[in-house]
Amino acid sequence: MARLTGTDSADRLVGTAFADQITGLDGNDTIFGGGGNDAINGNDDGDRLDGGAGNDTIAGGKGEDTLLGGLGNDRLTDESGDDRLFGGDGDDTLDAGEGNDRLDGGTGNDRMFGGEGNDTMNGGTGNDVMHGGSGDDVMNAGAGADRLFGGEGNDVMRGGGGRDVLSGGEGNDFIDGGHGNDLMTGGVGADTFVFKFGRDVITDFEPGDDQIDLTGISGLNDFDDVLSAARISGSDVVLDFGAHELTLRNFSLSQLDSDDFIL
Numbered sequence: 001m002a003r004l005t006g007t008d009s010a011d012r013l014v015g016t017a018f019a020d021q022i023t024g025l026d027g028n029d030t031i032f033g034g035g036g037n038d039a040i041n042g043n044d045d046g047d048r049l050d051g052g053a054g055n056d057t058i059a060g061g062k063g064e065d066t067l068l069g070g071l072g073n074d075r076l077t078d079e080s081g082d083d084r085l086f087g088g089d090g091d092d093t094l095d096a097g098e099g100n101d102r103l104d105g106g107t108g109n110d111r112m113f114g115g116e117g118n119d120t121m122n123g124g125t126g127n128d129v130m131h132g133g134s135g136d137d138v139m140n141a142g143a144g145a146d147r148l149f150g151g152e153g154n155d156v157m158r159g160g161g162g163r164d165v166l167s168g169g170e171g172n173d174f175i176d177g178g179h180g181n182d183l184m185t186g187g188v189g190a191d192t193f194v195f196k197f198g199r200d201v202i203t204d205f206e207p208g209d210d211q212i213d214l215t216g217i218s219g220l221n222d223f224d225d226v227l228s229a230a231r232i233s234g235s236d237v238v239l240d241f242g243a244h245e246l247t248l249r250n251f252s253l254s255q256l257d258s259d260d261f262i263l
Helices: 223-228
Strands: 004-007 013-014 021-023 030-032 038-040 048-050 057-059 065-067 076-078 084-086 091-097 102-104 111-113 120-122 129-131 138-140 147-149 157-158 165-167 175-177 183-185 193-194 199-202 211-213 230-233 236-240 245-248
Touching: 223 230
Parallel strands: 004 021, 013 030, 021 038, 030 048, 038 057, 048 065, 057 076, 065 084, 076 091, 084 102, 091 111, 102 120, 111 129, 120 138, 129 147, 138 157, 147 165, 157 175, 165 183, 175 193, 183 199, 193 211, 199 245
Antiparallel strands: 230 236, 236 245
């Protein structure tokens, strides 16, 4: 185990194969943890912090930082600045803080928190949980059964493959479940839901405010084609397109309107 501390200049610090504690202080530092379960703190300025192998804890601090978890179940946190966080392999936790950040979970079941700012989040493979926070975020779930929560702001949410849960929160959100049987909730605001594949459910469609994009469904020429696919199922309306179905929960046929669909 090594305890390494940098200076207020731009330092390059390299750990050992064991559990190291490395602190960069000020300056644009480059730190590599190596093997072991390392604790790395970059402090202020724009740092590049790479945990390497092991279950690492990496804190970027202020400045525009790049944090790389590498192998293992890592925890990456940052405070302010337009940061880039890459989880790598393993079940990672990424918390970007303030700024317009980019978060990539990589492989594994990751948890991501965008915080304040307009963030871009990519889940990668695995069953990921993503929280956009405040700001206009872009959230791409990727493969796996993922859960996306947009929070405040006008968010773009794409489910990708798998059985996903997408919740827009406040703002005018764009929600695309992608492949798989997905559960979509718009929340407050005028939201756009995209339906192309699978058996998806919209929990809170608001006619007159929200819209459903059906341009990915072949054979729909006008609103009459939508009506012909509609049927009642309990308290819901199901749009049955053969191999693919979209359910509108707590809805009635009389609420269907041509202005609510993009064809």
